[in-house]
Amino acid sequence: MSIRVLLVEDDRDFRESLESFLSDAGLEVCAVGDAAGLAREMTKAPPDVVVLDLNLPGTDGLSAALTMRETSNVGIVVLTGRTEKQDRFQGLAIGVDHYLTKPTDPAELELVIRNLHRRLSGAGSTPAEAREAAPWVFHAKQWVLESPAGIPVKLTGTELQILEPLVSRPGAPVSRTELMRHAGRQDPDETGRGLDLIIFRLRRKVEKACGFALPVVSARGKGYVFAGEVIFRPE
Template sequence: MPHVFVIDDEQNIRDILEKYLKKEGFTVSTFQDGAEVLSALKTSEPDLFVLDIMMPNVDGLELLRRLRKQSFIPVIVVSARDEELDRILGLELGADDYLTKPFSPRELVVRIKNIFKRIDRVEQGQSSYHIHLKNVQLNKKKRQVKIDDQELALTPKEYDVLAFLIQNPGQPFTREKLIETIWGYHYAGDGRLIDDLVKRLRKKMEHADYQIVTVWGYGYKIDEEA
């Protein structure tokens, strides 16, 4: 079964999640702050992180930034603060999901299993790792996008959104559909999460032979006719 790192500065939460996840068959390692995790990663690597935001020393968001510089391992962020800014920032930094405390351990398990199911579906569906669309090259195995052989510096979610649109050129998607597809659940926000991400992608794709265009009153698509 997958190995899960649980990082939280509250002992009782670590104990509860460890007990519940082990009961579900997961291998679990627990840590009280980000510094312990960075040390542990020198010798072992999990299949998923459950990461609290508010911790001493290296907090959750800083740890997430560091993790995403070297890894695309799934991360579920948890926080006692139910603030939209925290949620958007966590997702933009590359978190795969976000839960607000207090939450049900059962709900956490469901979300973890959903993440692994999505990973399995993606891997099974990758009949071709390389996609070329005009002067843009997508390497799904390396999670890499190049324009005229120049690699784009993308965050994990920027890559996910761009790769999804490139693989469906000309097909429009609503903001809600993009969030549901990329993050795996319905995001009850105002769409700013996707709007801001697309704005950043357009700047990074200024030398591409096509762009992400707005379908007014609906969402976004790759303009394959550009």
């Protein structure tokens, strides 16, 4: 069975080029240029994976992704020219499965699509369903973060110390100063990249290990927040 891909890209030349490449690679591709076309195709012939640009005319890609995630378990791969960290964090917080920035090798995109489809169509619930059905679990004594699908991710000491204040107060922003102090580190420049780098690497590690985007997102001007459901187990 072929993988149904809906490509949403407003640049006509790039859209047609990418559509041609993915079709030649054996994927079943439908391409549209805006969110209205996306909504129409989602109703008419729901795809397995949506490849979504963010800079769309009319409704932007992040808003479209949020609508999809609220109503569907479709796989979402963002492919955008937006390289700002905040855009990536916002997309992952919404629940997109992958965030790729242009220029991207089309062959890499094909692999991302195929791997995502395999994960979504595997036995058991999809990642989106698992997010709704089960929380994350933080095992402090074992130094383990357990994904909603029950996959354990072993943490380093620094990762444990950074996550602990976040998971103990889910939904509440924790300041950069408090996070670094809890980790026993000095970060004299509150706008520096020390903490950002730790969290970036932790997100990448968790997603690679269990296939879930870690819901630790930036709270602008405040710090970071764990924006998901989590059970904190100190023992």
